[in-house]
Amino acid sequence: MVEAKGLGLTFKTADGDVIALTDVNLDIRKGEFVSFIGPSGCGKTTFLRVIADLEQPTSGSITVNGTSPADARANRSYGYVFQAPALFPWRNIERNVALPLEIMGYGAADRKDRIEKSLALVNLEGFEKKFPWQLSGGMQQRASIARALAFDADLLLMDEPFGALDEIVRDHLNSELLKLWAATQKTIAFVTHSIPEAVYLSTKIVVMSPRPGRVTDVIESTLPAERPLEIRETPEFLAIAHRVREGLRAGHSYDE
Amino acid sequence: MSLLQRILAAAGAGLAAIGLVFTFASTEGAPIAVWEFPLAAAYLALAVASAARFRVQFSLWLDAALAALGAVALVGALDTIQQAGAGYWFALASSWMLAWLFAERLSQAIARGQAAELTGVVIPVIFGIAILVAWETITRGANVPRVLLPSPSGIGASLIDNMGKIAADLQQTFVKSVLSGYVMGCGAGFAIAIAVDRSPFLKRGLLPLGNFISALPLIGIAPIMVMWFGFDWPSKAAVVVIMTFFPMLVNTVAGLNAAGRMERDLMRTYASGYWQTLFTLRLPAAAPFVFNALKINSTLALIGAIVAEFFGTPIVGMGFRISSEIGKLNVELVWAEIAVAALAGSVFYWVVALVERAVTFWHPSVRGGRA
Structure with missing residues (x-):
């Protein structure tokens, strides 16, 4: 699914070069659940962003789904879940989940069907008409996962999605995420700084x-x-x- | 009763008692006793009697009725007196204290849940009426020259007498100059902001130019616009365009940067195009900024149009009327025009604010700060 060979990324800043990644060799196979763990500054988020074509590597090579990250992004072959829910406050939950579907040009009937399915996967049925600011942090993050699932990409990239939540909510969402992974057979790349969560x-x-x-x-x-x-x-x-x-x-x- | 309420109650009754002692008014130097004005005398007597509240409680609405009686009696007396005396002013102060006391008691009752929330609208209305009554009684009772400050009733009469003229002025200034200039100025500011945002080259070139235009003095611009676009409303609309353009430009440029880093990255992961991102993310996020400019401009536009009319205009328009009638010392009509202009400006602002609330319902400032 993802193959990195000798991957390196150096940020040029005013204070000189910062080596964010060096010589990363990694395979993520289809259906795997891969966690990236390490202290801040270790490049785990940067690596996820390279997969997503949000950063450009400065050396080495990487393929995503058999193509370059840029093509993978153009093909909409991954869903990305950020550290914060990043839901649009002017859209209700249903229309937030519909956002990628609108951008990608899905038909109205298909959209409705997909919204229903992805909200069911994250147990948010009945909250379609609520606005993000009417929900708890955990529910907002679940809605953002539903949004990433809506267009059914095989690869799910998650950047510390539960980092801002308390431990009880996080435990609950972790076990739900495992169920979701089993149900959808997706490949998941998951950034965290929690050892128990990773394991x-x-x-x-x-x-x-x-x-x-x-x-x-x-x-x-x-x-x-x-x-x-x-x-x-x-x-x-x-x-x-x-x-x-x-x-x-x-x-x-x-x-x- | 709170301390403030005690003070107000004592003042209301006490001032009425003093008022009974002094001369109420005079005509051609001859004093007139308060007894010749039954309503005013009744008010003063009842106000003194209201000191009984320190023994028995009575409804706050009785205070309202008492203060209203005082206002009616004092304004009514103006028709027959030439010069108000000390008794008159003490009566006025007394009724003002009782109106204040009523507002105080009502707001306390609402806070305690003893009166319906909706009755709260009475308080600002009372305040407005109290100002008008004081204005009316002082200007007429103390014979303030009408050129300095005409009475509200005089302004109101002038408003009704000149309804046709004022309506034509409003049509000329507000509908033709302000609205068209506002739409063009805000529209141009908005469109240029999007162009500026798209191209760093334009940003470097156009933003300083916009800044320069906004710094042009209004009264310097207006005569030039009259030269360019003629005496009728297009020259005023041009002034309004110049005034409204820059606030819209700057606010929209700032608003287009309001969308967060993460939200933009999100749109990138969807391989969303420039226009898709603009319409689904950046413009909605910019809406609070855009409405801010629309609100600022709603009042700026009216000022611009009225001032511009001082520099040449057909014989209609609010600015024209103000400048020509002040020359004839017809101050009542000037004040009536000002009142209508202020009202039109307020309604305009209010309509924009109402649309803003509907469109940016999601913004923390509108939904009451819930995160």
Whole structure:
């Protein structure tokens, strides 16, 4: 689904060059749930934005869905969920979910059908006519996920979607996200800075470290596909979490 | 009763009592006693009697009735007196205190839930009436020269007598000059703002030019526009265009940058085109800014048109009427024109604000700050 080879990205700023990513080699296969974890400045969001063609790499190569990121964007082959819901306050939930469908020129009947389906996937039936500011933060983020699902792209890119939510809501949304992933068979790339979240959700965990941003470890999860929230207390879960923590520590220099 | 209410009640009764002592009015130097004005005498007696409120409570609406009786009696007395005396002014002050007391008691009752929320509209109305009564009684009772300040009744009479003239002036100035200039000026500002936003080259060139035009003094521009576009309304509309263009341009340019980074990225991930993003994201996000300019311009446009008419106009128009009637010392008509202009401007502003509320219902400033 996504293939990066020797990928690098350097931002030119007034204070000199900032190496956001260097020598990233990574494969995301179809149907995988891949988490990117690391401290801030490690380039995890930048990598997601490169996949989405919101940033241009300065070296190496990357293909998304077999094409360049620019073509993948033009083909509308991914949905992107941002850190904040970024819903348009002048549109109600239904019309927010309809936004990508309007831009992409779907017919009215098809739109109605897709809005209904994607709102059902995130359990927001009955809130179609509400405006974003009438909903809680968790519900707003669910609506933004529904919006990303509406046009049924195979790849879902999620940039710390639950970062601003409290832990109870986040647990709930995590288990809903797993169900959604199982139901839709999508490929998900998920940026987070929470170890339990990464381990709980992923089939593959990419550990990254900053200065320069790079991949330090790629962990294939051995957890079963069926994951109740209690799985987070099993020794297997803790072992993976431990390895992630070790990876983060190895990449982190303490001399600052 | 709160302290303020006690003070107002005591003042209302006390001033009435003092009013009974002094001469009420005089005609050709001869004093007239208050007894010759039964209504005013009745008011003063009842106002003094209202001091009983410190023993027994009575309805706040009785205060309203009492203050209204005072206002009616004092305004009615003006027809027969030449010069108001000290008694008259004490009676006026007394009725004002009682009206104030009523407003105070009513707002307290509303706050406590003892009176319907809707009765709250009475308070600003009372305030307006109190101002008009004071204006009327002072100008006529103290014989203020009408050239300095005509009485409201004189202005009202002039308004009714000259209804035809004023309607024609309103049609000429407001409908022809203001509305057409407003639509053209705001439309041009809006369109240029979109062009400026599209091209950095235009931004560097047009924004300073727009700034320059807005800095041109209105009274310098107006005669030139009369030279260019003739005496009739097009020259006034041109002045209005110049006045309204820049606020719209600057506000729209700022508004087009109001959409957040994340929302723009979102539109990019949909591979949305420039015009699609403009219409679905950036213009709706700019709406509060655009309406801000529309509101500012609604009052600017009227000022511009009226002032421009001072520099040459056919014999119709609000600015023309004001400048010609002041020369004839027909101040009542001047004031009537000013009142109509202010009213038209307020209604214009209010209509724009109403449309704004409907269009930007989602904005925190409209929906009451809920995040």
